[in-house]
Amino acid sequence: NAGVTQTPKFQVLKTGQSMTLQCAQDMNHNSMYWYRQDPGMGLRLIYYSASEGTTDKGEVPNGYNVSRLNKREFSLRLESAAPSQTSVYFCASSWDFNEKLFFGSGTQLSVL
Amino acid sequence: GNSVTQMEGPVTLSEEAFLTINCTYTATGYPSLFWYVQYPGEGLQLLLKATKADDKGSNKGFEATYRKETTSFHLEKGSVQVSDSAVYFCALRTNTGNQFYFGTGTSLTVIP
Numbered sequence: 465n466a467g468v469t470q471t472p473k474f475q476v477l478k479t480g481q482s483m484t485l486q487c488a489q490d491m492n493h494n495s496m497y498w499y500r501q502d503p504g505m506g507l508r509l510i511y512y513s514a515s516e517g518t519t520d521k522g523e524v525p526n527g528y529n530v531s532r533l534n535k536r537e538f539s540l541r542l543e544s545a546a547p548s549q550t551s552v553y554f555c556a557s558s559w560d561f562n563e564k565l566f567f568g569s570g571t572q573l574s575v576l
Numbered sequence: 577g578n579s580v581t582q583m584e585g586p587v588t589l590s591e592e593a594f595l596t597i598n599c600t601y602t603a604t605g606y607p608s609l610f611w612y613v614q615y616p617g618e619g620l621q622l623l624l625k626a627t628k629a630d631d632k633g634s635n636k637g638f639e640a641t642y643r644k645e646t647t648s649f650h651l652e653k654g655s656v657q658v659s660d661s662a663v664y665f666c667a668l669r670t671n672t673g674n675q676f677y678f679g680t681g682t683s684l685t686v687i688p
Contacts, residue, residue: 468619470668506580506665506678507620554619565612565617565676 466490468557476573477545484569485540489553495558496538497522497565498530500551507554513538545575553560578603582666582679589656589686597651597682599640599666607668609633609642611648614663614681621663623651655684 477483478512482570489496494515499507509522513532529541538557542549553566583598600608608627612620624633629644638653651664666679 466645468595496646501681504680506667507676508678509675564622564625565620567612567614568620569617 468568493557578680586683
């Protein structure tokens, strides 16, 4: 049982480059989320999808876009990466909106 | 507003020592409280929760009691093991807006 799978695990970008972080869950969960984790700060919600076909902004959405491709997959895109986006990114999912969260193992992103 | 404050880490303990990780919160309404744990190389996973005042959550020898009068949810374990080495996150979920708020995480290392 894979749970929540994120790719890649590590990525280094140059300022201005774009990339997409992929997330997939195999638990038939309705809701999916993207968080970022920065030193000295708790996890902060970037975007979420309460159900298939919907997406909404979280606390820190600027500079990001998301796509809920289907019930399983929820991707996060950085169109023009900035050093301020250097962070660890976590994808999570849950049966219903903000019920018990299941997390992926994270993507460590560095923007130079 | 809503927020979670955790004790600063890192925390280093010898095996079989007593563990306390402090967590206090600020919230409107009546939140649910959670402890999540992140083992090395893995995503966060739910350790325990409490949904109302005076509830005690427990799992794997860890306990935390929801104290409304002191707005606290301190994590305790009577005798830690090397396998408890991880990062521990305190979190709350509001009952209005239904959003999660995470603390900064406390790193625990248990040495033999």
